[in-house]
Amino acid sequence: MLALLRSFEDLRVELLAEDEDGVHGYVALSRAWLDARERLVDVLVLSPLGVRPERQGTGIGTALLAAAVEAAAEDGAPLVFLEGSPDFYAARGWDAASEHGLDRPSVRIPDQACRVVLLPAHEPWMTGRLVYPDVWWRRDLVGLRDPDLAAVEAAVDPG
Numbered sequence: 001m002l003a004l005l006r007s008f009e010d011l012r013v014e015l016l017a018e019d020e021d022g023v024h025g026y027v028a029l030s031r032a033w034l035d036a037r038e039r040l041v042d043v044l045v046l047s048p049l050g051v052r053p054e055r056q057g058t059g060i061g062t063a064l065l066a067a068a069v070e071a072a073a074e075d076g077a078p079l080v081f082l083e084g085s086p087d088f089y090a091a092r093g094w095d096a097a098s099e100h101g102l103d104r105p106s107v108r109i110p111d112q113a114c115r116v117v118l119l120p121a122h123e124p125w126m127t128g129r130l131v132y133p134d135v136w137w138r139r140d141l142v143g144l145r146d147p148d149l150a151a152v153e154a155a156v157d158p159g
Contacts, residue, residue, distance in 0.1 A: 010133045012044060013071045017051070017060045025051040027064040029072055034079060034102070036128040044072050045132065046082040065092055069117050078122040081130050083143065086112040086156060093117060101127030108143025112156050 010030045017025035027049045034041040046068055051061045072080045081097060082089065090096075094115035097104060104114035114130070136142050144152060 010135060012075065013068065015064055015067050015071065017064055023052075024055045025049075025060040025064050027068045029068055029080065030133065032081065032133060033131040034126055034128050035131050036126050038125055040131075041078060041126055041128075043079045043081065043130070044075075044077045045130075046080055049082075049084075062092055065089075069119070072117075073119045073121075076121050078119055078126055080117045080119065082115050083109050083113055084115055086115070089115045097130070103129040104143075105130045105132050106143045108145065108149055110149075110153050110156050113152065 011028060012031055013029040015027050016023050027046065029044040029046055032043050032045045034043045046065075049061060049064060049068075051058075051064075069080060079102070081102075082094065084094075086096070094117055096112050097114040097116040098111050100116060100118065102114075102116055104111065132142055143149065
């Protein structure tokens, strides 16, 4: 997938957490759009974020998230979106996109799993639907499908 994003020039930022023992974590930001009433807005999507299993729980993922947000802000992006665990990302400052008038690109993403960080370049009129690049749809990488989607929805909203 990363090679496809690179080939379509959709990959914007790649960051590694590494030391003398090797690479322990990775995060990428790719381009997407916000379909706002006024115009299309260039935004970024954070995916993937990965940390080697033996290094999880040591702060590497949190540090990579912070570094990715900083890189996005330096790039002038107004927003960064991701699909992920509401609990994990909320604890790190990521809001549900719907709290800011932002719509998920697919109903296969539970509302609370579509997360966003607003950056200094964000303006109040920037609301609307997140639009992923074509490569995400061609590879069926947006959201979840049943039975995984049903299980996540039940866990997020058991009522």
